[in-house]
Amino acid sequence: MTSIEAHVQQPYKYGFVTDIESEVVPAGLSEDVIRLISGKKGEPEWMLDWRLKAYRNWLKMQEPHWPNVKYGPIDYQAISYYAAPKQQPKLDSLDQVDPKLVATFEKLGIPIEEQKRLTGVAVDAVFDSVSVATTFQAELAKYGVIFCPISQAIREHPDLVQQYIGTVVPYNDNFFAALNSAVFTDGSFVYVPNGVRCPLELSTYFRINASSTGQFERTLIIAEEGSYVSYLEGCSAPMRDENQLHAAVVELVALDRATIKYSTIQNWYPGDEEGRGGIYNFVTKRGKCAGTNSKISWTQVETGSAITWKYPGCILQGDNSIGEFYSVAVTSHRQQADTGTKMIHLGRNTRSTIVSKGISAGRGQNTYRGLVKIMKGAEGARNYSQCDSMLIGDKCGAHTFPYIDVRNSTAIMEHEASTSKIGEDQIFYLRQRGLSAEDAVSMIVNGFCKEVFKELPMEFAVEATRLLGISLEGSVG
Amino acid sequence: MKKGKALLEVKGLRVAVAGNEILKGVDLTIRDGEVHAIMGPNGSGKSTLAQVLAGHPAYTVLAGTAQYEGKDLLDMKPEERARAGVFLAFQYPVEVRGITNSYFLRSALNALRRERGEPELDPIDFLQVLEAKLKSIGWDDSMMNRPVNEGFSGGEKKRNEILQLAVLEPRLAILDETDSGLDIDALRTVAEAVNQLRNPKRAFLIVTHYQRLLNYITPDVVHVLADGRIVRSGGPELAQELEAKGYDWLRDGVMVS
Structure with missing residues (x-):
């Protein structure tokens, strides 16, 4: 063990359990369970029908095993699909x-x-x-901005939900998206009307607490013409030896000249040093730049989860629309991540930018997987991709799978990739200037991630920097 | 000349890297204010001596001692040595992506200031400290907004090391082949900067293969390191003798002695 490895390991800071009486639906998945969830949420008939359609499709689908990750079989009948604190909050106060x-x-x-x-x-x-609370709802309403739990939106704004849900990620999109469509519980709904620049950062925090449950949230964000919204999600979970499934779906719709900035700081419990426990984070996130000159920007900082499987992507349908993906993914101990993006260029002069930073430490395995597809009609489309990997220690891995599919000869594609290793020499250099080993690692890693961190809303950039420092502590060798 | 206090006292230092013994018993005493040059052929262990004094973890000390200001230097972590005033100008300075030269140097200076119980400098105060030092190496502050050493030429990297030296104001400055890869103008600038930094409270250990740097920086003592041992020590004239005769005659000398 080198001097750097010898540093005290900081335990997962959010691993506590809240002792609260919960109503947990017995484990297992069936149409009855779906009816029960839908009933608890007081949903209209069409929503239940959609869920059941998704469920019946899911039954015929196979769990995907193409990602570059390894895990044992998941028993979907051993999971409880609904858990809620017993004292239901009244959402008006x-x-x-x-x-x-x-x-x-x-x-x-x-x-x-x-x-x-x-x-x-x-x-x-x-x-x-x-959802137990949503702040500033009334203040946002003054601007016509709707920000509420999706279950509330289904009751109170059914037309909007019905118009858009499943239009970006269809209920049968993939195995986990179908499962989510059948059993999703809460998540956020955002609607920003014409020409409104949302005056606040919107943020959802997801907390898993109950054991033997899965969390299946669904988020839908609609930005009308000429509007702007910046949204950030965070999450965490208790430390447990069991693996818990988190299968979310996020759909974004940006109409003409609208901009959606979606940031994620993912800090699910990553499991222990030996790889026991941790969240399986199998997530489908996709945005549609439906309008001309619209823009969707994904920024993610992924430090948690035992396994991460997610590819936040953009369908660039409107002419001149812009898709962006900025990602930092850290795998430490025995974490595995297979993450990246999909940029589908349909409209003319559509542009996409991909900046991916993978950091592997311990026995972590980090895979970038990205698809850039330029369709026939995407005259003048451009993509710039940059994939950088950093290795800390000699037992971790970095893998890159870029898929490029160009069907229009006017497209311009650029792809850059690099792999570097934090070595003893680099750390020694910084220590020789008086920095502690931890500060040295943190400086090197933060410098490596700078292009992504600068995309985060100011309020959260500091948190991301700190989080990265913690998840890598003690892992440098 | 009245001799200063011993700042560094190395005795019987034996060092191995990857199982190979490189230093085979080095004795060296450096006093306050002195400039020592270590010369020697490639592979003689010059850089090993520089690295081990700074605490590079890849080197294993097999035997011997090194006292710095009366403390056991070999027992200190690299950052503790740095904070105690030991500075190594690297032969191959490392690049740090995404971190500006200015932020890096300020962080380093503040780490030293914390150790000394002095208040940390904010970016504006730091700029004032920096200004005069930049001038001494012929730079403006545009170099400070670039990432540390990234895209720097060999000469720029070496100047950056000297800038760090000037800002961090160590008690013992070790220069590891700072002259290699420098053109004559850069060499002169670097040498002048070092000469300005000479004072009775600061000692230098200059590791070099060639004598040319010593045309500009006159050392008090020159040591010749060959096969892991100091085989000869003398005044500045020894450097010139080496320049004229090369190192081979020494090697032969070692073999017969």
Whole structure:
């Protein structure tokens, strides 16, 4: 063990369990369970029908095994698909929220009480299968911005939900998206009307608490013509020896001249040093630049989860639309990540930018997988891709699978890739200038990720930097 | 000349890297204010001596001691040595992507200031400290906004090392082949900067293969390192003798002695 490895390992900081009485639906998946979930949410008939359609499709689908990750079989009948704290919050008043839940979110750095709220950020706090509080709803409503749990949106804004749900990620898109479509519980709904620049950062925090459950949230963001919204999601879960499944779906729709900026700081429990426990993070995220001159920008900082499988992508349908993907993925200990993006160019003069930074430490395995597809009609399309991998130690791995499919000869594609290794020489250089080994690693890694971090909303960039420092602590050799 | 206090005292130092013994018993005493040059053929162990004094983890000390300001230098971590005033100008300075030269140097200076119980400098105060030092190596602050050593030419990297030396103001500055890869103008600038930094409270250990740097920096003592041992020590004239005769005569001398 080198001097750097010898540093004290900081345990996963968010691994506590909230002791709260929960209503947990017995494990297992069936049409009855889906009816039960739909009933609990007070959903209209069409929503239940959509769920059942998804479920019946899912039954015929196979779990994908093409990702570059290894895990044992998942028993979908051993998972509980609904867990909620017993005292249901009344959504019209935050005073009704169970103090234990308020304390939980406070401990996670997400204060939901009025006097402690983060300024400039509206938060939807999701605990297991339900949203427990959404701040600043009334203030946002003054601008016509709807920000609420998706279950509330299904009840209160059914037309909007029905018009857009499944239009970007269809219910039969893939195995995990189909599962989500059948059983999704909460998640956020955002609607920004014509010409409105959303005055606050919108943020959802997902917390898994109950054991033997899965979390299946669904988020839908609609940005009308000429609007702008910046949204950020964060998450965490208790430390447990069992693996828990998290299969989310996120759909974004940007109409003419609209911009959606979607940022993720993913900090699910990653499992222990030996790879016991941790979240399986199997997620489908996709945005559609439906309008001309629209823009969707994904920024993700992935430090948690035992296994990550996600490819936030953009369908660039509108002419001159822009898709961006900025990613930092860290795999430490025995974490595995297979992540990247899909940029589908349909419209003319569409542009996409991909900047991916993979960091592997310990026995972590980090795979970048990205698709850039230029369709026939995408005259003048451009893509720039940059994939950088950093290795810390000699037992980890970095892999890159770029897929490029160009069907229009006017397209311009650029792809750059690099692999570097943090070596003892690099760390020694910084230590020789008086920096501690931890500060040296943190400086090197932060410098490596700078192009991505600068895309994060200011309020969260600091958090991301800190998170990265923690997840790599003790892993340099 | 009245001799200063011993700043560094190395005795019987034996060092191995990857199982090969490189230094086979080095004795060296450097006093406050002195400039020592270590010369020697390739593979003689010059750089090993520089690296091991700075605490590079790849080197294993087999035997011997090194006292710095009366403390056991070999027992200190690299950053502890740096904070105690030991500075190594690297032969191959490392690049740090995405971190500006200015941020890096300020972080380093603040690490030293913390150790000394001095307040940390904010970017504006730091700029003031930096300005005069930049001038001494003939730079403007455009170099400070570039990532550390990234895309720097060989000469720029070496100047950057000297800039760091000037800002961090060590008590013992070790220059590891700082002259290699420098053209004559750069060599002169670097030498002048070093001469400006000479003072009774600061000692230098200059590791070099060639004598040419010593045309500009006159050392107090010249040592010749061959096959892991200091085989000869003398005044500045020894450097000139080596330049004229090369190293071979020494090697022969070692063999017969």
